Amino acid sequence: MLTLNKGLILFSYEHCQQCGICKTACPQKAISFKLRKNGLQDIIIDIDKCILCKKCVNICPANKECNYRDYSDEFPNKKYFLGFNSNDKIRRESSSGGVCKTLIIEGLRSEYIDGVYTLKKTDKYPYAEGEFYTKENIPDYCDLPNSIYHSVMACTNVNRIEKCNRLMIVGTSCQLRALEKFAKNKCNELIKICIFCKQQKTLDSTRFLAKIIGEKINKDKEFDAQYRGTGWPGIVKINNSSLPWHRAAQLPFGRRLWTVPGCDVCGDSYGIESNADITLMDPWIIRKSNELGETLITVHTEKGLDILKDIPNIVLEAKSYTEVEPALSLKDVWRKQQLVPFFRGEECGDKIIKAGKAEFRQRKILSCIAKKLPRMPILFYRVLCKFPDLRNKILK
Structure with missing residues (x-):
């Protein structure tokens, strides 16, 4: 995600949706990519070329605030x-x-x-x-x-x-x-x-x-x-x-x-x-x-x-x-929507904070296990998936 702050275009890897539109939108060719080990790209801004036109910021999809209140009603x-x-x-x-x-x-x-x-x-x-x-x-x-x-x-x-x-x-x-x-x-x-x-x-x-x-x-x-x-x-x-x-x-x-x-x-x-x-x-x-x-x-x-x-x-x-x-996975989509404010760093309630932190912990623990034990019988992974999903349990 790209934002304008104090006269500079800033890149947030944690919010970037990896669409690549920013590079195409830049009229000065001031944006380039740098490939990470995990296959994602960092966005590099050449401040000497940038004219602060904000075209990259305006077209960035991660900047759009969405209203999910009645998302599933129809x-x-x-x-x-x-x-x-x-x-x-x-x-x-x-x-x-x-x-x-x-x-x-x-x-x-x-x-x-x-x-x-x-x-x-x-x-x-x-x-x-x-x-x-x-x-x-x-x-x-x-x-x-x-x-x-x-x-x-x-x-x-x-x-x-x-x-x-x-x-x-x-x-x-x-x-x-x-x-x-x-x-x-x-x-x-x-x-x-x-x-x-x-x-x-x-x-x-x-x-x-x-x-x-x-x-x-x-x-x-x-x-x-x-x-x-x-x-x-x-x-x-x-x-x-x-x-x-x-x-x-x-x-x-x-x-x-x-x-x-x-x-x-x-x-x-x-x-x-x-x-x-x-x-x-x-x-x-x-x-x-x-x-x-x-x-x-x-x-x-x-x-x-x-x-x-x-x-x-x-x-x-x-x-x-x-x-x-x-x-349709509407319940799971709803749970994902509940945590969007947490991941955006916005103010949110205690329940959402608790669920967001639990999601972080769960991902970290399971990814460590999976990386260390990648060639186990299929039953092993089925058992791992049977453990309670912390996010879902909190956001019933």
């Missing part, structure tokens, strides 16, 4: 679908049935959209970067990454976006907030697709998964990784070894370890504060593991409903709120 009235690509091979090899890739590729092929800004695969860490696609350079399904469980500065290439009539932007809530400010003047109509997100990960999470399966991530960060795909919930594959996703996710995601610090100051998992048209997520709890996969789609706007109806090759199964409610 969820019973929203429309929900389980969706997937009509081609079984694409469905199987993509994350969660391939709806996100289908919206991007088939949206361009059908000329429903004129442009889309999303991620493309690269051959260098973090193995993905932002890219602008049009009907002249439509990607193949293999060009777009599946889920990525290490942080990617998705907004660093937004200056590639060209003027178009209908533009689609795809990203997590914080990325959408940054992209919207930049992209709204590049098109006549803006479509926002939110990837549900409670926590992005540092590279330490992938290092832990690599150790579990007997692989190693070198200091130069050269490794082959596949996150998800090959059925649902799929696998994680690092170099030549893989393990089922349900085992990989237990500690890092179940107990919120190795989380990007800036994720702690965001409670907008669905992109509602980013004015998302639809949100894409996994159908946890309501679906069993299977060979193909599907995406749980939450529709926020009429435009979002039109997108799903008009873009081809997406199969939709309408669901009621009652049917999907267990998968």
Whole structure:
């Protein structure tokens, strides 16, 4: 997060959401990045070049104060679908049935959209970067990454976006907030697709998964990784070894370890504060593991409903709120929102302070255990996950 204080632009690593928009927004090229060991970036400000225009501060998504008071009230009235690509091979090899890739590729092929800004695969860490696609350079399904469980500065290439009539932007809530400010003047109509997100990960999470399966991530960060795909919930594959996703996710995601610090100051998992048209997520709890996969789609706007109806090759199964409610994680999102003031360093009540401190302790203890004992039987990690979640226990 960048702020202006006493005539200087200051960087707060603890609040940074790692979107990368600040570097692109700077007209003086006064911002650069420095890679940390954990795969995240420090923001470096060249005070000799900086003219204090505050463009970086104004566009930084971590600076936006969100109101979560009535966040979940409208969820019973929203429309929900389980969706997937009509081609079984694409469905199987993509994350969660391939709806996100289908919206991007088939949206361009059908000329429903004129442009889309999303991620493309690269051959260098973090193995993905932002890219602008049009009907002249439509990607193949293999060009777009599946889920990525290490942080990617998705907004660093937004200056590639060209003027178009209908533009689609795809990203997590914080990325959408940054992209919207930049992209709204590049098109006549803006479509926002939110990837549900409670926590992005540092590279330490992938290092832990690599150790579990007997692989190693070198200091130069050269490794082959596949996150998800090959059925649902799929696998994680690092170099030549893989393990089922349900085992990989237990500690890092179940107990919120190795989380990007800036994720702690965001409670907008669905992109509602980013004015998302639809949100894409996994159908946890309501679906069993299977060979193909599907995406749980939450529709926020009429435009979002039109997108799903008009873009081809997406199969939709309408669901009621009652049917999907267990998968929406609304209670967990609420608990995350309660701690946002604590992580922002704002004044908050004793209960929130107690829960925030407990969260710190829990992460520290469990990450130490996981690092020292990375190749234990799966039962060991299941037992660790059975211990009471301190944050949840306090914030019942």
